[in-house]
Amino acid sequence: MTTTSQPAETPAAERTVRLGIIGAGTQGSSYARFIAEGMVPHMTLTAIADTDPAQLAAAAEKHPGAATFSTHQELLASGLVDAVVTTIPHYQHPEVAIAAIEAGVATLVEKPAAVHTTQVKRMNAVAEAHPEVPFAIMFNQRNNPLYQQIKAIVDGGEIGEILRSNWIITTWWRPQGYYEQSAWRATWGGEGGGVLVNQAPHQLDLWQWICGVPQKVFAKAGFGFRRDIAVEDEVTALVDYGDGRTGTFTTCTHDLDGTDRLEILGTQGKIVVEGSKKATVKRYARPEKQISDESTPESARQLMSGNSAGLEGVVSTEVIEDTSAWGAQHSGVLENFALTVLGEAELLAPGTDGIHGVRLANAIHLSAWTGREVPIDFDESEYLAELNKRIEAEGVYPTQS
Template sequence: MTGLSVVIAGSGVIARTHADAILRHPALRIAALADPDPRANEDLATWIAEQGAPAPELFGSLGEALGAVAADLVAICTPSGSHADLAAEALAAGAHVLVEKPLDASLPAARRIADVAARAEAAGQLCAVVCQHRFDPASVAVATRVRNGDFGRLTSAVASVPWWRGQQYYDSAGWRGTWEQDGGGATMNQGVHTVDLLLWLLGDPEEVFAYTGVLAHDGIEVEDVAVATVRFASGALAVLHATTAAYPSLGVRLQVHGSQGSAVIHDDQLEYLHVAGGPDSSAYAHEADQSADAVPSSELRGAVKPDDAFVIGHLRQYQDTVDAITAGRRPGVTAADALLDVAVVKAVYLSAHLHRPVRIRAVLDGEFDDVLVELEKTATAAALVPARATR
């Protein structure tokens, strides 16, 4: 057996995607699965065997797996509220870690694991967080031009995650739609990837003002609709929209605008890109789309996406993880990056709760931790009343 040995903590739905990506990577092999649900372990192990891979060892907990298996990398695929504790356990055992988004459901827990990860990094260990859309060719093409200054001064962005999740989605698992394990609703669970891209492209966020609501689902503690404005340190302004109440679901759309260029990423494909050769003083501009020059035709808007596009996205991040381990460099998405994502999402919830703008620095520094506890208790109690009865 060769390659880096991987232990997958959590054998639920997202673990299948991770297992698929790992099996496709020549430098990785699945050594063990760790889940307290024996049926989940057995089902995933059976699927792995059906792919022609060696059967992994099965354990009821990550601790048991780490005590029996020499793990090079641990993939955390459990409910969000357990991410930080399990990541810390894996790092303490000497393994590298890749955490499925978000870093954790709890901001204090996310803050703690970011600190642990920073110390581990100094000792040569890696703690990466899944934000696979940073590695999409369309995202890379836009980010490259932003970093090169081709957009001029970044001025604004519009991000929309108009998805649908039926009531059955929230009813399918007791942790879904809860503060303790989900950490939030449409913004945290579905929208955090787009939040990450916003921050990656526009830089440091300074302040958020938001509204949230529960408009299409019953018995959940978290929002199914959120809208927010984000002000960045550069002065750029962004609009964020995330929902699981947009039937029947449309593609995620991200527009980025600057004084010398604009880009549109739609459903992970590049829909539009144009950058000027320099400042344009004309009153109006009507410039041709340069998308075809920026990405392969398979990554342009309208191209047929492969059925396994989601797995391919994770595979790209696994490639970055392997490269970072091999080269001894930082991964493309660090725990510190993911902490900022969580802080912005929590700022959305705080702003909606307090009915005022919220500064990101204050959220990161823990000034609102008590308010977050109050917010979550209030939302938990409100979830006992069916949403339709409150409208």
Template sequence: MKFGIIGLGNIGRVHAKNIQDGLVEGAELAAVANQPIDTTDDFKKQGIACFGDASELIESGLCEAVIIALPTHLHAPIGIQALEAGLHLVMEKPLACHKAEGERILAAVQREDQIASLMMNQRTHPCYVRIKQWIDEGELGELQRISWTMTNWFRPEIYYASSPWRATWKGEGGGVLMNQCPHNIDVLQWLVGMPVKVRAQCSFGKYHDIEVEDEVNAYFEFANGATGQFSASTGECPGSNRLEIVGDRGTIITDGNEVKLIRTSESVSTFSKNTDEMFGTPETTEEIFQPLEEVNQHAAILNNVVKAASGEAKLIAPAVEGLNSLELAGAMIYSTWINDEVCLPLDSAAYEQVINQKIAESQPRKIIKTAAKVDMSKSYR
């Protein structure tokens, strides 16, 4: 599959390296596009077609698929153009700035065999893959509670000051929920499904000189009566990553490095109704899963896209499922604005109207002219 990459920032170059290093089987980097075009000189020297405009790459006929790694506000116009041109699409997270925008992207899919995938790479994280297997196999029984404290996304001020679009309503449609936590929100709903109600408190510019949220505390309610809690921050250090999923037959706990499954010997609700022991509890057993090796998650998604395009695999991260994380993020932000709970599904048109007011008032960030040290390996959680 001949890939084109539109956007050669930090993550765009990660995708390029994975393809060029042969980590994506059956893939070739055919073209790149970036502005200004002289930032593509290193690719030009390798004989790769280089463009200063995304439209030129899309219309060139050189590619079968494009990876869009641009600022979020450009995802919709470029993604729609690529899909309408008949190209397979891999969109960097998040799918768009809000749900209605994401819906417009998906409406541009031209045919059933056209791939529209999202770089929700943490769906290939061995710990989350194992959790998904356990849940699907019924190890936990009925969901009772979920809690995710995800506060180790610390970002210093220079991170935001490196680009005018970062941490603005116009550029990203939000802050920690739209830039760092789409992965966690996606994994959450992938594992346990979508809640039906959300109540949240977002703090805007609490730790940084930004207009969007950098701390979030949210409460979820699910259709079966289960509850959930989600906390996120880019202002804490060292922060923590702790996910707990509690069901009637057991509990799963992970910090992203290993997973512990604590099984109960019988249904907790059944035991509670039938035991004659005043302080009795069901017996438990523990199983610990530790990944044997790290997975190149970005390459894994691209490998899956290549196989899905040839009918050899099912998409791991269909772009349509990216609407769920946009919906949850939007619901948390909207709940804060109206100081009330939000019922899901989120009215995408109503939310678009409200966020467009924020976008109209949004101001581009002032860029600090300094050489920021970039180590992309430190950006993954």
């Protein structure tokens, strides 16, 4: 376990973790503000690193108490931090995380963990070789009380065994001007993908966190479908869990009035989540198959004619709503991370869990590129070959290995 600068006898309530932020862009600046505003009680900002002099100067002006560095190596060698968070381009997450973990510095990586599974596996192997160093990932939606309750309901068997799940998450509308803000954005070599890599990683994580990891994936994707970009802006994926269960995942960046709807059908109930804010949970008094087997021709005729009297008392309904404020989920993950470093909590989102979302995104890409169903444990060399074809076609960025 990483140790902090305070004496061990200091009361837990008074101890804080010294954090270094690597990457002073939009996300890193948000985390610095959360800490400055007291939203993360057990964390203090002591260092910031960024390779962009202008961004570093702006961060120094806003947070004069934090030391500044032009590289992550300098920050890690400074002795000023107990922990770091990496808010940098996706491809760089593993390199910086590995350096931090090997330096004995607790590490929180932004989502996604990386762009491809080969990178993530290297990072996870280092983390597993250093179990004394806390390693987390910023899956802030796991800190959403609504999804925590839904996971508890599913794990507790309250809706029986899952039969099917469907997630439509199209609330990512991005105009063409968004993609033209930076040359690296929406490129294979610079960002590593489109909506699956940039906007939807939280849902890819939550879907598997709640419903389990599938075995196979078949996907259709549009690359530059409604935007002048190289990467995917439209995706529909069908997953197979290998035991009769299925799921679908639909996402895009061109729906001006998007939808966020998760539906989970079980053998003894159903959950529908709207807007990640409100869930309607229906529980059946008996398994649906038993209700069906107990029906008679007469009761079936009544149901078909709209008379549901025979089902009175069979279905109960609960509505759950999330009222948490914006930023509370992110700051909550930071606080959980700090408490873990202090030995007072367990990680809400262990960093090694980042493999799941990256692997599913890679499988969706590979299926869409090849036109065939692929296993979730796909051939990584084939994926990298397909990715590198696209990076080489861009002619700007180095290929991946």
